[in-house]
Amino acid sequence: MTAKNPAETATPQSGASKSAAPKSAAPLRPVTQRTISQEFGISVSTVSRVLNDPETASGRWASPDLVERIIAFAQKHGYHRNPHAASLRTSRSNLIGVLVPRLQDFVLATIYEGIEEAATERDISSFVTNSLDLPANQLQRTRMMLDRRVDGLIFGDAHLDDPFLDDLAAEGVNFVLASRRAGDHTSVTCDDVRGGELVAEHLLAIGRTDVAILAGREYASTSIDRTRGLVERLAQDGITVRPDWIMHDGFDAAGGRESAEKIFASGDFPNAVFATNDFAAIGAIGVMRDHGLSVPDDVALIGYNDTPLAAEIVTPLTTVRSPMHEMGRRALGLLLDKIAGAEVDSLRLEPELIVRASTRVSGQRSG
Amino acid sequence: MTAKNPAETATPQSGASKSAAPKSAAPLRPVTQRTISQEFGISVSTVSRVLNDPETASGRWASPDLVERIIAFAQKHGYHRNPHAASLRTSRSNLIGVLVPRLQDFVLATIYEGIEEAATERDISSFVTNSLDLPANQLQRTRMMLDRRVDGLIFGDAHLDDPFLDDLAAEGVNFVLASRRAGDHTSVTCDDVRGGELVAEHLLAIGRTDVAILAGREYASTSIDRTRGLVERLAQDGITVRPDWIMHDGFDAAGGRESAEKIFASGDFPNAVFATNDFAAIGAIGVMRDHGLSVPDDVALIGYNDTPLAAEIVTPLTTVRSPMHEMGRRALGLLLDKIAGAEVDSLRLEPELIVRASTRVSGQRSG
DNA sequence: ACGATTGCCGCAATCGATTGGGCAACAGTA
DNA sequence: TACTGTTGCCCAATCGATTGCGGCAATCGT
Secondary structure (H helix, E strand, O other): OOOOOOOOOOOOHHHOOOOOOOOOOOOOOOOOHHHHHHHHOOOHHHHHHHHHOHHHHHHHOEOHHHHHHHHHHHHHOOOOOOHHHHHHHHOOOOEEEEEEOOOOOHHHHHHHHHHHHHHHHOOOEEEEEEOOOOHHHHHHHHHHHHHOOOOEEEEOOOOOOOHHHHHHHHOOOOEEEEOOOOOOOOEEEEOHHHHHHHHHHHHHHHOOOOEEEEOOOOOOHHHHHHHHHHHHHHHHOOOOOOHHHEEOOOOOHHHHHHHHHHHHHOOOOOOEEEEOOHHHHHHHHHHHHHOOOOOOOOOEEEEEEOOHHHHHOOOOOEEEEOOHHHHHHHHHHHHHHHHOOOOOOOEEEOOEEEOOHHHOOOOOOOO | OOOOOOOOOOOHHHHOOOOOOOOOOOOOOOOOHHHHHHHHOOOHHHHHHHHHOHHHHHHHOEOHHHHHHHHHHHHHOOOOOOHHHHHHHHOOOOEEEEEEOOOOOHHHHHHHHHHHHHHHHOOOEEEEEEOOOOHHHHHHHHHHHHHOOOOEEEEOOOOOOOHHHHHHHHOOOOEEEEOOOOOOOOEEEEOHHHHHHHHHHHHHHHOOOOEEEEOOOOOOHHHHHHHHHHHHHHHHOOOOOOHHHEEOOOOOHHHHHHHHHHHHHOOOOOOEEEEOOHHHHHHHHHHHHHOOOOOOOOOEEEEEEOOHHHHHOOOOOEEEEOOHHHHHHHHHHHHHHHHOOOOOOOEEEOOEEEOOHHHOOOOOOOO
């Protein structure tokens, strides 16, 4: 076993098919500008200019007729600019790098989809990588991306007060934060404080204010801000959240369970639970059931992000919808502006409360 | 002399590092091999050889002492090879592209994490992109990656009998499939037929063989093979699965709900449901509850992939564990071997049944 | 002391695209 | 005919790294 296991389950059906087609096709003739220039007996410069900007080149650098023929030829023979060569010359790679804590996290995966979508529209490519929220990884992965000569970076894994980002900014690296904010760096976030307030207002409305918070990591602004919004809004109504009911564990189902277990292990129970993440909320449900508590009758439950699963589970989850996809798109836009040299301001998008069964309690008071 | 260039590299920052760096940090002088060669008064060739293979170079191309000094200098001044330049010369990019249906899908995100992890270990980078399982996207994204000069590709979104892959193979492009198989192309999969059989055996053991299948898309081998494994194994015991109970919808929660709704809309109900994806299974739970059916008493439920959530939901889910992360790692390994020119065989990893509450029925028969 | 090794390292061509500086050829004007 | 302006296009240098060929000099052998 520990061996180098050569074949493991090497399906020996290899000999199958494949016999036809010797080696054929695509030897090694990538059509380059030179190929084209030779074809027409002109210089590569002309080809380059025409291919880069047919409009301007037409008449200025080549006769309209030639322009047309060059483009047709390129198209026909599948010419594709070699981005490495271009990048070498222009020192622009049309590549942007993205760091996320973890793609397994639905929220970050969605934000990345937004980034990728927007990038593709503008004909630039993007790289993602997982940092697992580990500072060492953030540094190492960022280095790797910079080595790859990305034009800019988007961080979805910013830690509050991280000197790392300050250093990067000082180095003149272009970057934008998404989802989480940090320091004064440009960021695109959902208004998390407002999100917390929405939750507070809803809890006040249904009269469930003995709330426990599955807050998530304390280095994430999302965690801190959502919690703060909730706590401060309740404070306005003279209600205090028990400090020992604010738990900081992971953002996933396991983290939610972990936090919930600590809370419900004590004698008295909250009559509401707010998780800063839908998955954490789902993880908490099991714990409550084990304690014979039902949602929402005994404990009202609120999640965050309005993940698709939130609406599909047995007791649909009340949650705060955040524009994840949009945050990704915006982040890319801001980054591009920044790269272009513009001054950009941070963006804060609006959250929206989605009420579902998990907080539909009877005996709801009106004020 | 053509001596057009008077000063050429007359580093004007000669007076450099004078006062306490006014503009500070990273202006625009990326340390190149030339920088180093000038520092030591040697040629860039020597620098290149030393930097690429210190061991061999030492003694052959430079004195051990020089080698050491070059490396120290490079380290100190933050030299980083420009991959574009290197790629241009060697026509190898150390870049591999990955296509997945969607990163939002936990399964694919995990496979990608495996790929990325393995790639990073070998100092190569990877690109992902979502195809949404749309052929047009697959083609367009693949083109984009090829334009970016990737050394090879990993497809996590292969469609059965897709001529697209055959064309690609004919063109001599190196690629490997992950998760799904297709044609005779090299692939790394979980033994899905076996997975289906495991489910069948479990259902036989608990005496629940009126099974409905939330199969997923028919163009995915995972969907087809898992279904086949289940159906054929039951057939061995003379049991037939109702064709109208084999539903083909999406792999996510919404897809699961959709399929389940169709099934439970009819008069008679199955006493077991097999979803080829945990999320689809979760989506189905709500539907069953709406029909007043409980899991597992009325309907036993089995998912697939052993997603973390499977263990965390209220009624923990029986599921088939597939080595997602490992599939990703292996796929990368195979691809690299292939790029290196080796003949590689497809790999089929073993699935494992994980029994949980969702199939713990009373009245369980022993045969 | 002289030819043969061996140790160290440079030259120059490439890779593909981009661009500033120019050079012809032709039209128009004096 | 001589000159100035345009128009149309090409030369050659760059970008940074890689690599096949060699070259020069110190050292060794006899």
